Amino acid sequence: MKQVKLIIIGGFLGAGKTTAVISLADQIRKSGKTAAVITNDQTAGLVDTELVRQSGFPTQEVSKGCFCCNFHDFARCLHQLRAEYDPDIILAEPVGSCTDLLSTIMKPIKNKEAGSFYPAPLSVLVDPQRLDTLGPGGSNPFRRPEVSYLFLKQLEEADLIVLNKIDTLAPSQLTRYLSLLHQNFPTAKVLPISAKTGAGLDGWLAELDQVPSFDKPSPAIAYDTYAAAEAALGWLNATAALTAPNGFKLDSFLVSLGENIRTALEKREEEIAHLKLCAIGSEDLSKLSCVGMHSPVSLDRKTDETCNNAYLIMNIRAACAPDKLLSISNEILDKTASEQNISLSARKTDCFAPSYPNPVFRM
Ligand SMILES: Nc1nc2c(ncn2[C@@H]2O[C@H](COP(=O)(O)OP(=O)(O)OP(=O)(O)O)[C@@H](O)[C@H]2O)c(=O)[nH]1
Ligand SMILES: [Mg+2]
Numbered sequence: 001m002k003q004v005k006l007i008i009i010g011g012f013l014g015a016g017k018t019t020a021v022i023s024l025a026d027q028i029r030k031s032g033k034t035a036a037v038i039t040n041d042q043t044a045g046l047v048d049t050e051l052v053r054q055s056g057f058p059t060q061e062v063s064k065g066c067f068c069c070n071f072h073d074f075a076r077c078l079h080q081l082r083a084e085y086d087p088d089i090i091l092a093e094p095v096g097s098c099t100d101l102l103s104t105i106m107k108p109i110k111n112k113e114a115g116s117f118y119p120a121p122l123s124v125l126v127d128p129q130r131l132d133t134l135g136p137g138g139s140n141p142f143r144r145p146e147v148s149y150l151f152l153k154q155l156e157e158a159d160l161i162v163l164n165k166i167d168t169l170a171p172s173q174l175t176r177y178l179s180l181l182h183q184n185f186p187t188a189k190v191l192p193i194s195a196k197t198g199a200g201l202d203g204w205l206a207e208l209d210q211v212p213s214f215d216k217p218s219p220a221i222a223y224d225t226y227a228a229a230e231a232a233l234g235w236l237n238a239t240a241a242l243t244a245p246n247g248f249k250l251d252s253f254l255v256s257l258g259e260n261i262r263t264a265l266e267k268r269e270e271e272i273a274h275l276k277l278c279a280i281g282s283e284d285l286s287k288l289s290c291v292g293m294h295s296p297v298s299l300d301r302k303t304d305e306t307c308n309n310a311y312l313i314m315n316i317r318a319a320c321a322p323d324k325l326l327s328i329s330n331e332i333l334d335k336t337a338s339e340q341n342i343s344l345s346a347r348k349t350d351c352f353a354p355s356y357p358n359p360v361f362r363m
Pocket of ligand 2: 017
């Protein structure tokens, strides 16, 4: 069996990793090669896994914590995909609050799994809006300084900094962000792309054919600050069955729910990192994201479906205490469902702050 290329795509919550993974996997498929995907979260019930599966790629989910703290689980998923599908390439999306991937994933893969897998250069995606306050005299990209620390550490270890969402930028903005990244992270290659339109994907794939240099030292990471950043983020994964005898529109329910959660968090001055909602009907799904208080809610995947029954997945990451996040999301879900005469059942909710990162290997 052949050695499989492993492409790790890191970056902060909402940077566009899942969108990029699906676009790259599509591009790989078009080139006649085969791709599989591993998604990752602190707990089960992932919008991302649903989206990747819908795109038709073999998918595994590591859902009991990040790849680095569950390296053996990650390796088991890699081997399972290789044994079942024999893909040319596996794309893996670590949790968006993870850093130190070079020491805790890339080097362990190279040293312990060399017979089966080889890592491509480490890509870290970035949303240009998060860069607005970077640079001399700039303030922190996040209200909480420890979250800003985590965000900058992610970029610092990248072989490839992938400036995503360039479809939203004017040429002068693009030039400014590129030079900001070159100045702040001189050892990384900076690649402008749009995961949405496909711009720049060929160039990125060409860079991913290079062999990463493992000679460069991993950035020093203050684990206590990294842990404080993760702990500052409330994490909510919830699922529920939705029923309405008179029917309801998936898109409009999702938009109302997203807007209402965003407004409720804003009113309480709680900062969204990424709010993701997905409603799955009998034929199609509707999916919405909001990637920060600077951003509106965006219905990324629309369906005109009116249905009587659907399945809802909510993934919210916000700089908010978990108990507060839980009560806000429950209250808003109840209110929005009742306004649209939808009843809720089989509700499951996990809400917590990620625990101290404790990688299996650190090389
Ligand atoms: N305009 C534009 N939007 C994009 C692009 N890539 C992603 N997005 C949007 O950004 C939002 C977040 O995208 P995701 O792919 O879910 O981001 P992520 O990094 O996987 O987020 P997490 O899994 O929470 O860490 C969604 O609304 C996407 O549609 C892009 O190239 N252009
Ligand atoms: Mg994602």
